[in-house]
Amino acid sequence: DIQMTQSPSSLSASVGDRVTIICRASQGISNFLAWFQQKPGKAPKSLIYAASGLQSGVPSRFSGSGSGTDFSLTISSLQPEDFATYYCQQYKTYPFTFGPGTKVDIK
Amino acid sequence: EVQLVESGGGLVQPGGSLRLSCAATGFSLSDYYMNWARQSPGKGLEWVGRSRDKAHSYTAEYAASVKGRFSISRDDSKNSVYLQMDSLKTEDTAVYYCARDLLRDRIWHAFEIWGRGTTVTVSS
Numbered sequence: 001d002i003q004m005t006q007s008p009s010s011l012s013a014s015v016g017d018r019v020t021i022i023c024r025a026s027q028g029i030s031n032f033l034a035w036f037q038q039k040p041g042k043a044p045k046s047l048i049y050a051a052s053g054l055q056s057g058v059p060s061r062f063s064g065s066g067s068g069t070d071f072s073l074t075i076s077s078l079q080p081e082d083f084a085t086y087y088c089q090q091y092k093t094y095p096f097t098f099g100p101g102t103k104v105d106i107k
Numbered sequence: 108e109v110q111l112v113e114s115g116g117g118l119v120q121p122g123g124s125l126r127l128s129c130a131a132t133g134f135s136l137s138d139y140y141m142n143w144a145r146q147s148p149g150k151g152l153e154w155v156g157r158s159r160d161k162a163h164s165y166t167a168e169y170a171a172s173v174k175g176r177f178s179i180s181r182d183d184s185k186n187s188v189y190l191q192m193d194s195l196k197t198e199d200t201a202v203y204y205c206a207r208d209l210l211r212d213r214i215w216h217a218f219e220i221w222g223r224g225t226t227v228t229v230s231s
Contacts (some may be wrong), residue, residue, distance in 0.1 A: 034217055036152075043204055043223050044152065049216040055209075087152055091217035095170045096142075096154040 002026050002090050004099035010017045012107040017078045021102045023071040032092035035064055035087035047086075048073065056061075057086045078104075109133035111205050116225030119195055127190040127225055129205030136181065137161040141188045141217045143179065145201035146224075149177055155203070156200035157217075158188060173199075195229045202226050 003026040013019050023033065031051035036044040046055045048064035050069055061076045075082055083106055088099040115127040129141070143155040156169040158179040167179045176194045181187065188205060202224040211217035 005147075036218070043221040044218075045221065046209075046219050049209055049219065050211070050214070053211070053216070055219065089152070089154075089217065094157075094168045096157070096217060098152040098154070100151050 001095055002029060002051065002093055002097050004088055004090055004097050006086075006088060006099040006102050009100065010103040010105065012105055013078050014107045015078055015080055018076045018100075019078050019082075019104060021073045021086055021088075023066075023073070023099050025071075025090055028068045029090045029092035031067050032090055033064070033066065033071050034089045034091060036087045036089065037082075037084045044087065044098045051068060075104075075107075109207075110208060111220060111222035112179045113203065113222045113225040116203065116227045118228045118230065120231050121195060121197055121229055123195050123229075124191070125195065125227060127192065127205075127227070128187055129189070129222055130187045131140055131207070132186070134207075136186050136188060136207075137183050139210070140183075140217075141179075142208065142218060143177075143190045143203060144206060144218070145199075145203045145227075147198075147201045150201075153201075155190070157208075167177045186230045192227070195227075197208055197229050200227060206221070 005024045007022045033046040033051045038044040052064045083099045085103045110132045142157045158167045177207045180189045204220040204224045205222045207220040209216040
């Protein structure tokens with residue numbers, strides 16, 4: 001199985017900060033990488049597909065990049081509604097696997 | 108509006124069975140790949156299985172942890188997809204989500220639209 005790791009596991013940031021979350025795959029997955037946002041008690045929400053494709057309706061302050069094994073999610077200017085946990089997921093190979101998550105909270 | 112609504116969760120004893128439903132509105136389920144995922148209390152996300160679209164005969168793939176115990180089926184007339192869960196274990200306790208894939212440039216991208224989830228508790 002492909003293992004997904006994320007760093008950091010948590011971070012504290014202020015409104016307006018630029019935030020970057022790193023995701024690494026244990027083997028190459030081309031660009032078959034998605035990012036999700038999850039708030040407490042809610043279902044995950046898709047942000048990014050194919051490593052850098054912005055899902056419909058997602059604000060442009062979210063961006064994704066990377067290919068192969070190394071990926072990143074950047075929030076260019078953190079907003080109050082962005083405080084949440086973020087997960088990456090590979091869908092190149094079965095079983096699909098998720099990263100452990102990165103919790104973004106208020107500094 | 109495109110929406111997925113799960114139902115069928117509840118309390119079941121170890122070794123028991125449960126069938127979860129995922130009803131779609133705003134689109135035809137038969138045209139889409141569909142997934143099930145789960146999240147144990149306080150834990151991360153785990154992919155459970157994927158059902159291909161009607162054009163691919165609704166064939167399915169499963170996580171090793173549920174293979175042979177869980178199965179995905181569909182009912183086109185009800186625009187619904189199901190997760191049949193047999194031989195349930197305490198470690199199957201989780202919130203279960205269904206999710207629709209996105210087709211873009213002839214590639215299926217996983218988990219575009221998620222339902223709100225339904226809770227399954229396996230306990231004696």
